[in-house]
Amino acid sequence: MEDVLARMKAEKRIRVINSALKEFGANSFEKASTNTIVKDAGISKGLLYHYFESKDALYEYLLIFTMERMGNAILEGIDWEDGDLINRMHTAIRIKLEILEQYPYLMDFGKTMYDGKTMEEIKALVEQHIPDLYNKMYSYNIDYSLFKENLDVKRVITMIQLFLDGFSEKIASSYKNMTTTAELRKEFDELMIYLEMYKEAFYKKE
Amino acid sequence: MEDVLARMKAEKRIRVINSALKEFGANSFEKASTNTIVKDAGISKGLLYHYFESKDALYEYLLIFTMERMGNAILEGIDWEDGDLINRMHTAIRIKLEILEQYPYLMDFGKTMYDGKTMEEIKALVEQHIPDLYNKMYSYNIDYSLFKENLDVKRVITMIQLFLDGFSEKIASSYKNMTTTAELRKEFDELMIYLEMYKEAFYKKE
Amino acid sequence: MEDVLARMKAEKRIRVINSALKEFGANSFEKASTNTIVKDAGISKGLLYHYFESKDALYEYLLIFTMERMGNAILEGIDWEDGDLINRMHTAIRIKLEILEQYPYLMDFGKTMYDGKTMEEIKALVEQHIPDLYNKMYSYNIDYSLFKENLDVKRVITMIQLFLDGFSEKIASSYKNMTTTAELRKEFDELMIYLEMYKEAFYKKE
Amino acid sequence: MEDVLARMKAEKRIRVINSALKEFGANSFEKASTNTIVKDAGISKGLLYHYFESKDALYEYLLIFTMERMGNAILEGIDWEDGDLINRMHTAIRIKLEILEQYPYLMDFGKTMYDGKTMEEIKALVEQHIPDLYNKMYSYNIDYSLFKENLDVKRVITMIQLFLDGFSEKIASSYKNMTTTAELRKEFDELMIYLEMYKEAFYKKE
DNA sequence: GATGAATGAGGATTCATTCAT
DNA sequence: CATGAATGAATCCTCATTCAT
Secondary structure, three states: OOOOOOOOOHHHHHHHHHHHHHHHHHOOOOOOOHHHHHHHHOOOHHHHHHHOOOHHHHHHHHHHHHHHHHHHHHHHHOOOOOOOHHHHHHHHHHHHHHHHHHOHHHHHHHHHHOOOOOOHHHHHHHHHHHHHHHHHHHHOOOOHHHEOOOOOHHHHHHHHHHHHHHHHHHHHHHHOOOOOHHHHHHHHHHHHHHHHHHHHHHEOOO | OOOOOOOOOHHHHHHHHHHHHHHHHHOOOOOOOHHHHHHHHOOOHHHHHHHOOOHHHHHHHHHHHHHHHHHHHHHHHOOOOOOOHHHHHHHHHHHHHHHHHHOHHHHHHHHHHOOOOOOHHHHHHHHHHHHHHHHHHHHOOOOHHHEOOOOOHHHHHHHHHHHHHHHHHHHHHHHOOOOOHHHHHHHHHHHHHHHHHHHHHHEOOO | OOOOOOOOOHHHHHHHHHHHHHHHHHOOOOOOOHHHHHHHHOOOHHHHHHHOOOHHHHHHHHHHHHHHHHHHHHHHHOOOOOOOHHHHHHHHHHHHHHHHHHOHHHHHHHHHHOOOOOOHHHHHHHHHHHHHHHHHHHHOOOOHHHEOOOOOHHHHHHHHHHHHHHHHHHHHHHHOOOOOHHHHHHHHHHHHHHHHHHHHHHEOOO | OOOHHHHOOHHHHHHHHHHHHHHHHHOOOOOOOHHHHHHHHOOOHHHHHHHOOOHHHHHHHHHHHHHHHHHHHHHHHOOOOOOOHHHHHHHHHHHHHHHHHHOHHHHHHHHHHOOOOOOHHHHHHHHHHHHHHHHHHHHOOOOHHHEOOOOOHHHHHHHHHHHHHHHHHHHHHHHOOOOOHHHHHHHHHHHHHHHHHHHHHHEOOO
């Protein structure tokens, strides 16, 4: 990524990104106020528009920033030698949620990313960056022999994927209402149970 | 539902509702413009506020309107004597999608209903109307003996539910890009296959 | 006064008047809402405009209503045989405040009557009704021999009048913050002291 | 006073202030239109809100502006070595009226300042700025031996103060209808006579 | 690089008043 | 008498964006 903010001093850059993530995370794209962002980041109106052509461009920057963070973390966090797909999916979601935990604004922002509000051009960007990872996720070095014979594996994966999307959304929305890590761990254990059930249902018995 | 618009002539009422559904479906709550709605519905600014106290109130009206339409259709459409849960879920989603097909704006609007943007009080309303149906859906006259022994049925239902939510969202977003019923039927057949896979995985073999 | 509301049933008439006094008392003329008035009085928008040509006309009605109430009470309450002007002024202000106490909305309304916001035509009305009483107050059967010799009595009266205006405004604004009649009585005793001081300063020693 | 408008070019600043004083002086706070102000001042809607957070903030600014103008002029205009209280009051009112003459809108605005319409927080401001001056007015270096023995001096001062408030209001309202300085001088001479009468009544005979 | 003044269209909402029923 | 639906201009305020400094 050619970072438009590269020339900005790190400390200020982080301030700008955080302020923007916070504002976009808390509001819809249209309602999010560049006024609020610059005030919170302590920069001037003009400077924001010096770096970003428009509100759209700023949003796009955050989008890519977020996806790269997520993508790289997942790429580096997964044990690509382990051919167990369900394990891999579990790891991916764990990493995703870890990041969300660490960057709360990014979490809020992440949730808005998939809303219908997203501009068409930006949506294209998302689809351009995400699939590469998805492809590797589901193709690279997967041991499909773990699945039962005569199973429509592709559809099974879709099943699990849609389930995981829904479940992680549930967890994400939990972040707002719970503080104790104990409660969070419980949600994770719950997820673990589900994944074991998927294994039970679709993996061969050893 | 005590219908605020009851006194309005049917033809005009429908125009107002449709215009509002269209606008709220196409935009976030905040960005949705009452100006656009009244212009599209051919009424005056004041009249809208004669019937609805505020933009919020209008949105709430649409929310309840939508939920009742959906809820009643499902309540009446389901064969409550059939104890097969997966069949029941399938029927429910078919009805839901039928309505969405008939009221395209209602479909778009329906998608925004569950967004984080929804005001707290309105969210309460949703939760007040929806669970009653959900309860009946999953409790009334279900033949749990269809499921395999020693199965965590509750979690299995959650699995399917989250999958269905994701899948119907996928279909809903398809409506925008496809016109041919042939394509739609294909999506439905696809859904059918998934549900059969769930049966295969979690129901006893006869 | 030809009462526009004469044909209205007494009970409803009072409700309308009170609601209007309340609203105009609480808000500036422009901000006062006829919507609020009709809602509070339990009548329809159309009915208000059946009786009153406009918001202005309603205000004018209240204005005259208030002035006549006040005027008549003072006319009847004063002992016109007592030639002591300061006594007379004291009685007048006591009556005025008694009425204000009895009709709290009328009190609030009365305060707005003299604001700069009053429309020019309405102001004329006030000046048309009030002076007659004022004339009688200061002319009829006054024993000017009570004043010291060589005193510019006319200017003394102006002195006292301006003082009383200011003081009664002070008391009126007190009504809002105090409930105990004890406190009110104290304000009155205070007024009494001032009037005695005026007598001391400007009346002959007996 | 931290002047929000400090950065604005003087010529434009004065235009804005005058337009605002005019509008607020002519209308109640609520009815006063920011639209009218910006149109009259020749600036854009947005610019007004760039400098002032809200209509309230603009009003507050004018309030403080007015009070400081008045306060400073009085502080500097009074001969604090002269212990004659009535002289001092006379000087104060003369200064006040001089300013009002110079800033006619400020005069109109001044009248609205004490209306019940004033927001509570703003009222607090008034009470915060005014009393300091009042204290000095009536306490600093006053020669109370000028007053007759055995006189309730405190109440006498209140008498005069209330009278002066009423009288200056009368003069102020005259400004609107008269142009000739001759007439104004006559009003002043009149005031002079009253103050002499107060001296006659409450000061010792030399 | 950096500032913040300036724009003006657009946002939701309120209002007095009219008029067909 | 009485209703309340209907109007549309006016209200304050916000916004993304531009540009001279």
